Amino acid sequence: MKLIAIDLDGTLLGEKRQISEENSSAIRQAEEQGIEVVIATGRAYFDARSICEKAGLNPYIISYTGATIHSKQGRSIYSMPMDKRDVKQIVRWLDENRFYYEVSTDTGIYTPVVGKEILQLELYELKGTPGETKLVGLEKLMKVMYGQFGMVFFNKYEEFINKDEGFYKILGCSFNELKHQSGMDQFSSMKQLGMVSSADSNFELLNQQASKGNALKLLAAQLRIPLDQVMAIGDSPNDISMLESVKCSVAMGNAKEEIKGICKFVTHTNINNGVAFAIYNYARVHNKKTQP
Numbered sequence: 660m661k662l663i664a665i666d667l668d669g670t671l672l673g674e675k676r677q678i679s680e681e682n683s684s685a686i687r688q689a690e691e692q693g694i695e696v697v698i699a700t701g702r703a704y705f706d707a708r709s710i711c712e713k714a715g716l717n718p719y720i721i722s723y724t725g726a727t728i729h730s731k732q733g734r735s736i737y738s739m740p741m742d743k744r745d746v747k748q749i750v751r752w753l754d755e756n757r758f759y760y761e762v763s764t765d766t767g768i769y770t771p772v773v774g775k776e777i778l779q780l781e782l783y784e785l786k787g788t789p790g791e792t793k794l795v796g797l798e799k800l801m802k803v804m805y806g807q808f809g810m811v812f813f814n815k816y817e818e819f820i821n822k823d824e825g826f827y828k829i830l831g832c833s834f835n836e837l838k839h840q841s842g843m844d845q846f847s848s849m850k851q852l853g854m855v856s857s858a859d860s861n862f863e864l865l866n867q868q869a870s871k872g873n874a875l876k877l878l879a880a881q882l883r884i885p886l887d888q889v890m891a892i893g894d895s896p897n898d899i900s901m902l903e904s905v906k907c908s909v910a911m912g913n914a915k916e917e918i919k920g921i922c923k924f925v926t927h928t929n930i931n932n933g934v935a936f937a938i939y940n941y942a943r944v945h946n947k948k949t950q951p
């Protein structure tokens with residue numbers, strides 16, 4: 660292997676949403692042995708960079724689910740923003756239908772002030788229904804969302820919509836299954852958009868050209884690395900495009916069956932350092948730390 664692409668949430672990040680010492684050590688050893696590493700995440704660029712820096716890592720970063728690529732030095736290599744008119748139309752609909760949503764740009768993750776109230780109400784409505792079993796997971800997911808670096812809260816979308824910067828991704832989220840489905844139905848007809856999902860309750864809207872798979876292919880081409888020397892590791896539907904574009908695809912032990920089914924290997928779960936296991940066993944990186 661010459662290049663390893665790694666998703667963050669549910670993959671490289673453990674329970675406390677940090678990169679473990681075992682995983683960061685495996686990445687560092689891969690780099691020392693001449694392998695390039697790229698993080699491929701749905702998160703914003705500055706959020707992903709801050710998570711990596713905390714673990715002492717400095718990789719390439721594919722962010723906003725493939726809409727941007729940044730070099731190890733933080734230089735922008737590629738960006739594929741959404742059309743501003745689409746952004747306005749989408750945001751207006753999400754507002755009217757009282758959705759929690761996030762608009763990710765070069766400088767921030769814009770989210771309505773009322774979003775938290777909307778999600779809390781949806782959680783409350785699940786109590787006493789068959790959906791109640793999912794409550795703990797959804798509360799955790801909400802913590803992840805509000806723990807992102809760079810969140811900017813607004814009352815009206817007019818506060819940011821006319822800024823002169825790239826708008827890369829809109830994430831819509833609802834814990835109400837029917838409402839979530841209504842959002843997916845609404846936007847699946849906009850053919851100029853790509854739509855993927857990183858969790859059961861959300862959908863991500865992007866420029867149709869933007870995907871983790873396309874971004875990974877672009878980066879590999881620029882580094883002159885053939886795709887059969889690239890390994891990709893992920894756990895969610897928004898990883899499918901990159902898992903399908905490489906020969907050495909690895910699903911996390913915690914991934915859904917649909918993801919495991921398309922991958923060559925299945926590694927341990929994210930809380931059991933599945934990334935480190937994959938790096939040593941499938942990318943054949945020699946773990947010098949196990950030698951005296």
Ligand code: CA
Nearest residue numbers: 666668669895
């Ligand atoms: Ca993930």
